[in-house]
Amino acid sequence: MTRFRGFTGFAVSLNVQDDMRIGSARVAIFVITAATLLAQHEFVPADALAGSTLYIANCIYCHGPEGDQIPGINLGRGKFKRASTDADLVKIIRDGIPGTGMPAQAMQERQIMLIVAYLRSVAATPVSKLPPGGEAARGKLVLEGKGGCLNCHRIKDAGSRVGPDLSDIGLTRRIVEIEQSILDPDALVLPQYRYFRLVTKGGATHTGRILNQDSFTIQMIDTQQRLLSFSKSDLRELVAIEKSPMPSYRDKLTSQERTDLLWYLASLKGV
Amino acid sequence: MLTLAGASLLPAQTSQAPVSFDRIIGAQKEPQNWLTYSGGTMSQRHSPLTQITPDNVKNLDLQWVFQAKSLERYEVTPLVVDGVMYSIQNPDDVVALDAVTGRVFWMYSYTPSKEARPCCGRLSRGLAILGETLFLGTIDARLVALDTKNGKPLWNVSVGKPEEGYAITHAPLVVKDKVIVGMAGGEYGIRGYIAAFEVKTGKEAWRFYTIPGKGEPGNETWKGDSWMHGGASIWVTGSYDPELNLTYWGVGNPGPDWNGDNRLGDNLYSDSVVALDADTGKLKWYYQFSPHDEFDYDSTQIPVLVDMPWQGKDGQTRPRKVMLWANRNGLFYVIDRSTGEFLLGKPFAKVTWMNGFDEKGRPMKVASAASSKTGTLIFPGNQGATNWYNPSYSPHTGLFYIPTWDDYSSLFVKQDAEYIQGQTFSGGGPRNTAPPIVTAGFNYRKEGEMYGSVRAIDPKTGEMKWDFKMADVTDAGILTTASDVLFSGGREGYFFALDARNGNLLWKSSVGGRVTSGPMTYSVAGKQYVVVCAGNSLFTFALRQ
Numbered sequence: 001m002t003r004f005r006g007f008t009g010f011a012v013s014l015n016v017q018d019d020m021r022i023g024s025a026r027v028a029i030f031v032i033t034a035a036t037l038l039a040q041h042e043f044v045p046a047d048a049l050a051g052s053t054l055y056i057a058n059c060i061y062c063h064g065p066e067g068d069q070i071p072g073i074n075l076g077r078g079k080f081k082r083a084s085t086d087a088d089l090v091k092i093i094r095d096g097i098p099g100t101g102m103p104a105q106a107m108q109e110r111q112i113m114l115i116v117a118y119l120r121s122v123a124a125t126p127v128s129k130l131p132p133g134g135e136a137a138r139g140k141l142v143l144e145g146k147g148g149c150l151n152c153h154r155i156k157d158a159g160s161r162v163g164p165d166l167s168d169i170g171l172t173r174r175i176v177e178i179e180q181s182i183l184d185p186d187a188l189v190l191p192q193y194r195y196f197r198l199v200t201k202g203g204a205t206h207t208g209r210i211l212n213q214d215s216f217t218i219q220m221i222d223t224q225q226r227l228l229s230f231s232k233s234d235l236r237e238l239v240a241i242e243k244s245p246m247p248s249y250r251d252k253l254t255s256q257e258r259t260d261l262l263w264y265l266a267s268l269k270g271v
Numbered sequence: 272m273l274t275l276a277g278a279s280l281l282p283a284q285t286s287q288a289p290v291s292f293d294r295i296i297g298a299q300k301e302p303q304n305w306l307t308y309s310g311g312t313m314s315q316r317h318s319p320l321t322q323i324t325p326d327n328v329k330n331l332d333l334q335w336v337f338q339a340k341s342l343e344r345y346e347v348t349p350l351v352v353d354g355v356m357y358s359i360q361n362p363d364d365v366v367a368l369d370a371v372t373g374r375v376f377w378m379y380s381y382t383p384s385k386e387a388r389p390c391c392g393r394l395s396r397g398l399a400i401l402g403e404t405l406f407l408g409t410i411d412a413r414l415v416a417l418d419t420k421n422g423k424p425l426w427n428v429s430v431g432k433p434e435e436g437y438a439i440t441h442a443p444l445v446v447k448d449k450v451i452v453g454m455a456g457g458e459y460g461i462r463g464y465i466a467a468f469e470v471k472t473g474k475e476a477w478r479f480y481t482i483p484g485k486g487e488p489g490n491e492t493w494k495g496d497s498w499m500h501g502g503a504s505i506w507v508t509g510s511y512d513p514e515l516n517l518t519y520w521g522v523g524n525p526g527p528d529w530n531g532d533n534r535l536g537d538n539l540y541s542d543s544v545v546a547l548d549a550d551t552g553k554l555k556w557y558y559q560f561s562p563h564d565e566f567d568y569d570s571t572q573i574p575v576l577v578d579m580p581w582q583g584k585d586g587q588t589r590p591r592k593v594m595l596w597a598n599r600n601g602l603f604y605v606i607d608r609s610t611g612e613f614l615l616g617k618p619f620a621k622v623t624w625m626n627g628f629d630e631k632g633r634p635m636k637v638a639s640a641a642s643s644k645t646g647t648l649i650f651p652g653n654q655g656a657t658n659w660y661n662p663s664y665s666p667h668t669g670l671f672y673i674p675t676w677d678d679y680s681s682l683f684v685k686q687d688a689e690y691i692q693g694q695t696f697s698g699g700g701p702r703n704t705a706p707p708i709v710t711a712g713f714n715y716r717k718e719g720e721m722y723g724s725v726r727a728i729d730p731k732t733g734e735m736k737w738d739f740k741m742a743d744v745t746d747a748g749i750l751t752t753a754s755d756v757l758f759s760g761g762r763e764g765y766f767f768a769l770d771a772r773n774g775n776l777l778w779k780s781s782v783g784g785r786v787t788s789g790p791m792t793y794s795v796a797g798k799q800y801v802v803v804c805a806g807n808s809l810f811t812f813a814l815r816q
Contacts (some may be wrong), residue, residue, distance in 0.1 A: 042644055042686060044682060046703065110700070192719065210715055213715075213742050216779070
């Protein structure tokens with residue numbers, strides 16, 4: 001069973017059966033209640049997932065992970081100054097808005113539609129907010145102390161480079177997504193954070209995050225933070241590790257500690 | 272031999288007789304040349320040249336590179352005639368090069384109309400030649416004849432309306448005194464056709480519509496008026512059997528691509544091979560690979576014609592004229608090319624949309640295999656288990672080699688579609704089910720998540736004999752030679768040679784960009800060269816001296 005990103009409120013799972021039988025996709029679809037954005041296209045969850053990648057790459061630094069960093073605009077809630085339909089949104093993204101900070105985007109229309117799909121999916125989910133009562137300073141202590149997070153993660157110049165870098169996590173991930181990673185890291189392991197284990201013909205074992213591969217070679221950063229490249233013909237074993245190496249913190253931290261940690265992570269906006 | 276300050280005339284320029292049609296159908300007799308897109312009208316993409324062998328291929332060296340100005344995918348297979356290479360610079364420039372050094376003799380620059388709107392690349396896959404004339408199909412649906420000596424246009428005719436989505440992206444096919452082209456534009460609601468033009472004047476000689484008109488046999492396979500914008504495009508070069516005088520063409524998908532609700536019926540002749548009388552364009556037979564297709568399974572593959580022993584229903588083995596076809600839908604077929612009789616059908620990759628054939632060779636579709644609003648998971652995915660990039664048949668090994676995508680699926684999503692002239696008319700689209708290669712080219716895939724391969728199968732049985740797996744999928748064609756060397760490439764930027772008998776890797780070169788063409792080979796003055804396009808460049812290799 002392959003699970004895709006679990007946005008709060010919906011999940012997609014594919015039950016792929018073997019050989020000649022067809023897999024079926026079970027999708028829970030949310031009814032969009034926001035009246036500010038009229039539905040003109042039907043999207044599937046895979047569109048939102050692909051769109052989130054494009055949103056992070058192209059939009060997030062101005063609009064923020066929730067889409068509400070520009071006054072008067074809340075992309076995540078379907079609130080726009082100049083758009084009321086999908087077509088309006090596509091035009092704005094493609095052509096920009098002259099005289100404003102919104103530039104034209106060099107993207108194909110199909111890619112722009114994926115961003116629209118992502119925005120719709122966000123608008124269909126509850127508002128992602130920090131739980132009350134947290135404090136970023138306390139959260140930093142949790143991260144550096146009891147949480148042991150820097151054993152795998154890096155923030156600016158501190159910590160390990162093997163796991164995902166968290167220096168701008170508050171900018172690139174919604175709060176609900178950060179929270180999910182803390183509670184259930186196996187729910188979504190993005191392909192660029194996959195761990196592989198390999199064993200060379202000489203018997204040496206290396207585990208690390210994959211950086212790239214082709215038919216003949218594989219590149220990784222290992223648990224000792226070394227950039228390594230191997231010839232596949234020199235290996236006797238190469239497997240992807242299915243489970244995330246990150247443990248769940250549901251029981252390792254108290255509720256308050258998790259809240260503080262969330263506040264701290266949400267404050268990390270990069271250099 | 273001319274001399275100039277000690278320089279001598281390069282061997283390339285010693286003989287350049289006009290290319291007769293007899294030379295084209297006898298192309299195997301002059302293996303130093305490459306006279307058609309597929310190397311011959313039987314389209315086996317197999318060369319009799321033997322200078323490069325499994326033992327010495329590791330000594331291949333780069334000879335020269337032609338870097339095109341366009342960054343569009345480079346899908347051309349050039350022609351070589353007596354030391355002169357004729358190639359394309361995307362979208363539709365034609366260039367004549369010295370095949371030994373890569374220096375340019377002349378270049379013809381073509382500016383397509385602003386109305387040109389090819390769906391999937393502003394490019395051309397190549398040229399045809401006859402006499403001292405080259406033929407070029409353009410992305411604004413024109414057919415142009417050029418002089419081989421100086422690149423001057425001889426005539427230039429309109430074949431279709433680019434504002435309606437019509438385009439020509441494949442290399443034309445010359446048959447006797449006619450040049451044949453087909454119309455791309457299946458994503459724009461065209462009504463596809465194949466047309467033949469007199470080589471001397473460009474006058475249209477015949478036209479075959481790939482969708483029958485009102486009252487014609489097969490029109491009833493389209494509900495209502497859906498036939499008028501049913502697609503069924505042509506964008507890969509066909510083949511020709513001189514003994515049967517039949518020309519064979521693979522036809523593209525019906526439109527709208529992913530929503531068949533308003534075009535109920537089999538949708539002939541979409542996703543079919545059609546066999547046409549080469550003189551008149553009349554249909555002799557057809558076989559439809561994917562009736563009422565909703566998965567974009569264009570049958571725009573090269574028809575590979577082979578004469579081989581075949582066991583009949585009486586158990587007797589006799590020589591038979593067959594056609595080998597690895598289809599985008601994941602199935603390998605053997606078809607009698609005289610009659611269209613279905614002889615064999617077998618999956619060559621993972622297939623879930625059908626689970627067998629009836630006694631006439633009609634695929635038995637799984638009832639739930641249909642595009643849907645929420646997405647239906649189907650193997651193979653939208654790009655298919657193979658596609659336009661050419662396979663190869665080696666009469667030496669008796670094997671058929673297929674550029675394959677496997678473990679590859681798509682979620683097929685159906686949406687409403689309204690035909691508007693000049694706009695895409697596709698009715699939804701596929702969604703990825705595995706990590707695509709992101710822009711920077713990083714591959715994070717694991718086992719079971721789509722891969723490419725060069726797959727060798729026994730055409731008598733459809734059984735796989737060997738498989739050369741790659742970590743990424745491939746858009747490269749395959750070339751085989753009589754010395755049992757197989758050349759191909761992939762998206763990772765490797766151009767490689769395998770032993771055609773067993774798939775062992777013999778040599779590879781990193782050419783840096785995606786290999787998106789079918790390799791070809793030629794020789795000049797006894798030296799064999801191998802050519803492939805990758806990125807935006809054409810690379811030529813030969814053995815180290």
